[in-house]
Amino acid sequence: MKAAVVTETGVEIRDVAKPQPKPHEILIRIRAASLNRADLAVAAGNRHGTVGGQGAIVGLECAGEVEAVGADVKDFKPGDRVMSSAAGTYAEYTVTDAGRAHKIPANNMTWEQAACMPVAVQTMHNALVGAGRLKKGESVLIQGASSGVGLLGMQIARHMGASIVMGTSTNDGRRARLKEFGCDLALDSRDPKWPDKVKEATGGKGVDLIVDQVSGGVMNQNMEAAAILGRIVNVGRLGGMKGEFNFDLHALKRIDYIGVTFRTRGPEEVRAIVKAARADLWPAIEAGTLALPIDRTFPLAQAAEALAHMKANAHFGKIVLVTA
Incomplete structure (x- = not known):
């Protein structure tokens, strides 16, 4: 072949x-x-x-x-x-x-x-619903939202009942299109004031759940934008493998910082993730509302x-x- x-x-x-x-x-x-x-x-x-x-x-x-x-x-x-x-x-x-x-x-x-x-479905459903423990009515931010996985992540968050869906992109043209995929607030992560805009959009509380595909230099800003008892799920490192980490801010907000990857998951765990995603999302995929x-x-x-x-x-x- x-x-x-x-x-x-x-x-x-x-x-x-x-x-x-x-x-x-x-x-x-x-x-x-x-x-x-x-x-x-x-x-x-x-x-x-x-x-x-x-x-x-x-x-x-x-x-x-x-x-x-x-x-x-x-x-x-x-x-x-x-x-x-x-x-x-x-x-x-x-x-x-x-x-x-x-x-x-x-x-x-x-x-x-x-x-x-397949990859976007299992990655983002697991990040949002599995590791991220998303509840109906919570707010969500997707870092790196203009990627294929990010675009589906915003749609899944909306489908699962998120109250506010936010996404970041450093490209002006792509950021302008995020609304087509369920985004209420599109942010430029190069703007040092973007965490303030997240707080404003959430009534000062901060965002409940961040799915981070960027990592690197945005880590401390993620924690600034997060709510007390917020969760940050690290699914990608497009912005770098290392970065500054404000341990005091992490402790002050009592943030759950969760790393996920499929590279160290065994077959049974992957099967369970795929099954859970199918149970929650397949009617919407069949209807074409997730695409x-x-x-x-x-x-x-x-x-x-x-x-x-x-x-x-x-x-x-x-x-x-x-x-x-």
Whole structure:
């Protein structure tokens, strides 16, 4: 099969062996695969959890048809249209644990649209509802809201009953579009006064829950913007792996600071997260009220160009690879 493989000279399309499903896995004939920020690190030769390094196939999510199932799989059969998080999805085929996969709703959802959903759905539902313990009527702020995951995060927060949904972006054009995706207050995190605007919007209380995809230099501002007994869930580090941390402010506000990643989660925990997200969100996904914009599509043969487009950070919404 054809796949986008990490080599010493960059990502190249090569012929590799077609994978075979283990007893708990399904084999997916990939029709579309969506790009994620973590793919840039893998493409550069770094590791992301258990994947990465020379010879790795890039990619974390896809949509396609089930071609074969393992002996222990009960919920899927060959021919089912599915979307799933999975390793090595810049390819014609991949295998994944059946507990990670969703059947694509029986509506007009395209392969490209379906491929955009799995990582964003499980990441943001877990960050908001699982780790973040969002309650109806609470306020939410998404740092890095103009990313695909961030755009869906704001929609999920609204769907789950948040009273005020706020989002940040340092790009003026993208920030202006956040309202389309459930944002009540769009903020520029370069503005040193943005925490004051959050407090004003929340009647002086501060925001109940922050989902932070930026980290780095915004940590202390997050705590300034947070309510007493607020929660901050760290899901990404686009602004840097390290930054100043005001321990006294953290203690003064009694903030829960929670780190999450799928890299150290076992299969059973991931299955539970996927199941919980499906229970809360699937009717809205089937109705099309939770959806993501597609910025641009590329053929699989242009995987390197698609990654360059993501690295340039000029996109709004998801970038998608399609197979022939």
